[in-house]
Amino acid sequence: xxxxxxxxxxxxxxxxxxxxxxxxxxxxxxxxxxxxxxxxxxxxxxxxxxxxxxxxxxxxxxxxxxxxxxxxxxxxxxxxxxxxxxxxxxxxxxxxxxxxxxxxxxxxxxxxxxxxxxxxxxxxxxxxxxxxxxxxxxxxxxxxxxxxxxxxxxxxxxxxxxxxxxxxxxxxxxxxxxxxxxxxxxxxxxxxxxxxxxxxxxxxxxxxxxxxxxxxxxxxxxxxxxxxxxxxxxxxxxxxxxxxxxxxxxxxxxxxxxxxxxxxxxxxxxxxxxxxxxxxxxxxxxxxxxxxxxxxxxxxxxxxxxxxxxxxxxxxxxxxxxxxxxxxxxxxxxxxxxxxxxxxxxxxxxxxxxxx
Amino acid sequence: xxxxxxxxxxxxxxxxxxxxxxxxxxxxxxxxxxxxxxxxxxxxxxxxxxxxxxxxxxxxxxxxxxxx
Numbered sequence: 001x002x003x004x005x006x007x008x009x010x011x012x013x014x015x016x017x018x019x020x021x022x023x024x025x026x027x028x029x030x031x032x033x034x035x036x037x038x039x040x041x042x043x044x045x046x047x048x049x050x051x052x053x054x055x056x057x058x059x060x061x062x063x064x065x066x067x068x069x070x071x072x073x074x075x076x077x078x079x080x081x082x083x084x085x086x087x088x089x090x091x092x093x094x095x096x097x098x099x100x101x102x103x104x105x106x107x108x109x110x111x112x113x114x115x116x117x118x119x120x121x122x123x124x125x126x127x128x129x130x131x132x133x134x135x136x137x138x139x140x141x142x143x144x145x146x147x148x149x150x151x152x153x154x155x156x157x158x159x160x161x162x163x164x165x166x167x168x169x170x171x172x173x174x175x176x177x178x179x180x181x182x183x184x185x186x187x188x189x190x191x192x193x194x195x196x197x198x199x200x201x202x203x204x205x206x207x208x209x210x211x212x213x214x215x216x217x218x219x220x221x222x223x224x225x226x227x228x229x230x231x232x233x234x235x236x237x238x239x240x241x242x243x244x245x246x247x248x249x250x251x252x253x254x255x256x257x258x259x260x261x262x263x264x265x266x267x268x269x270x271x272x273x274x275x276x277x278x279x280x281x282x283x284x285x286x287x288x289x290x291x292x293x294x295x296x297x298x299x300x301x302x303x304x305x306x307x308x309x310x311x312x313x314x315x316x317x318x319x320x321x322x323x324x325x326x327x328x329x330x331x332x333x334x335x336x337x338x339x340x341x342x343x344x345x346x347x348x349x350x351x352x353x354x355x356x
Numbered sequence: 357x358x359x360x361x362x363x364x365x366x367x368x369x370x371x372x373x374x375x376x377x378x379x380x381x382x383x384x385x386x387x388x389x390x391x392x393x394x395x396x397x398x399x400x401x402x403x404x405x406x407x408x409x410x411x412x413x414x415x416x417x418x419x420x421x422x423x424x
Contacts, residue, residue, distance in 0.1 A: 187401070284412030291415050340408050347405060 031305035035298055039225050042103045042134045043079035047220050062220075064137055068098070068105070069128040079131070088112040098127060105129055135232065138224035142211040149173065150206075180205050184342050188350035197349055200243055204236070205342040212293060212334035216327070227337075228293035230286070237286035240345045245278065248352035281348055285341060292337050296330045366421045374414035378407045 045062040052058055063080035070091050081089055082100040088108065090097050098105055099112045106114065106124040115123040132140075153173045160167070166174045185194040185201050211232075214222045226232055254260065256278065259270045303323045307315050385403040389396040 183397075183401075280412075280416075284409075284415065287415040287419060288408065288412060291418070340404060343401070343405065344408060 029305070029308045031302065031309060034305060035301045037103075038223075038301055039228065039294060039297060040103060041229065043082070043100060043105075043131060044084075045134050045137060045220070045224075064134065065132045066105070067130040067132070069130065070096070074130075105131075134224045135226045135229050138214060138222065138226040139211070139232075141221055142207070142214045142226070145210055145214070146206055149210075176205075177202060180342065184339075184346050188343070188346040190350070190354050193353050197243070197247075197346065200239075201342050201346055204239075204345060205338050208236070208289065208341055209335055209338035212337065213331075215293065215297070216330055216334060225294060225297050228290055228297055230290050233286040233290045236289065236341070237282040240285055240348065241279075241282040243345065244281070244348045244352050247349070249355070251355070252352040281344075285344060289337055289341055292333060296326075296333055300326050300330065363421055367418065370414055370417045370421065374410055377410045381406050381410070 043066060044064055047060045047062060049057055049059040063078045066075075066077055066079050066081075068075040068091075075091060077089070079100070081087060085100040085102075088097050088099045088110065090110075097108050097110055097112070099108050101114055101122070101124075104126065106122065106126055108114065108124055117123045149169065150173065153169045156168060156170050160170075180202055181194070181198060184205075185198055188194075189197060208227060211227045215224060215226050215228070217223055256274045257271065259267050259274065262270055300323060303319050303326060306319045307313075381403055385399050388399050392399075
């Protein structure tokens with residue numbers, strides 16, 4: 001309890017410094033801008049910013065490598081070359097220039113002009129980018145964590161034998177793996193086929209869970225909105241689509257395409273609905289993970305911005321309490337979304353491969 | 357209606373319907389669990405699956421509302 005109070009006081013004092021700093025600031029704090037900046041991907045990993053004694057705003061950020069494909073060749077450079085969109089870089093020393101504009105790279109002319117079409121959208125074309133962005137960086141960290149945890153567990157199993165009493169890291173991973181096998185895979189998929197899908201389902205579960213948790217860490221190595229990125233969830237949705245449809249049995253395809261045992265006039269409606277259903281299932285999986293994780297990040301950040309909107313230190317205890325509650329809820333959501341994604345994927349796989 | 361953003365109204369309607377649907381599932385699941393505690397894990401799985409399906413439809417509606 002004393003430790004808890006100490007931590008709370010420490011946390012409180014940190015916030016109070018930030019409030020004092022923000023009151024000196026003349027410019028208005030825009031919570032929407034801050035939140036959107038956090039939610040979106042970026043070419044640098046922003047760590048912190050502060051005001052020095054002269055009142056200048058100083059940002060500390062980790063520049064990340066930019067990798068571009070342009071006219072048959074790759075271009076490598078650090079994102080600090082862009083100087084946050086103020087520098088215009090020429091490729092191949094030719095008259096083709098690129099610049100960073102709102103965290104995206106565009107082709108432009110030597111003056112760095114950004115053109116808009118009638119709808120107000122940016123008309124400049126974009127180079128093909130394979131950059132290590134903030135999300136990719138976070139993905140590497142999550143993957144390294146997974147390799148580290150499961151590499152250590154696998155070494156232990158090969159040294160001690162699979163049937164020995166679990167010890168150390170085995171005690172952490174074994175119950176979860178057994179839970180995924182018995183309550184998710186074997187409960188939905190026929191026993192003879194469930195073990196074939198186990199590597200995929202286990203990877204799915206731990207990949208989503210650990211990346212959700214890395215995204216919840218509020219400071220430097222974590223905190224990227226990776227699993228709330230639509231591209232990330234799209235890749236997972238496509239993998240689920242492949243797993244369901246490539247390994248689907250003959251009966252499954254017959255049921256989808258011909259709807260046996262249904263009168264003809266009902267088939268006209270049912271078969272298109274079934275075919276659309278093949279695509280909407282992974283689409284819903286994709287949207288669910290994206291919306292849940294993004295919403296979680298937005299709520300926590302909005303609660304933190306409350307202090308700066310109200311410009312009062314007395315809001316801080318309320319905000320900290322609410323943030324604490326939301327953070328605990330997000331820890332639950334992190335594992336719940338991994339569970340739901342894996343459960344629904346194995347349910348769809350079970351529908352496609354089970355004999356009945 | 358002046359002053360009411362139709363998008364916000366649509367979102368409110370979506371959330372109202374979705375929470376109503378999910379609460380109905382939770383209600384009947386809890387009643388079933390109270391009656392038969394020994395199969396509560398199975399009921400829980402079914403409950404999560406069905407509420408996930410409702411949530412999926414809700415998210416579709418939210419995305420469509422945003423896009424318009």
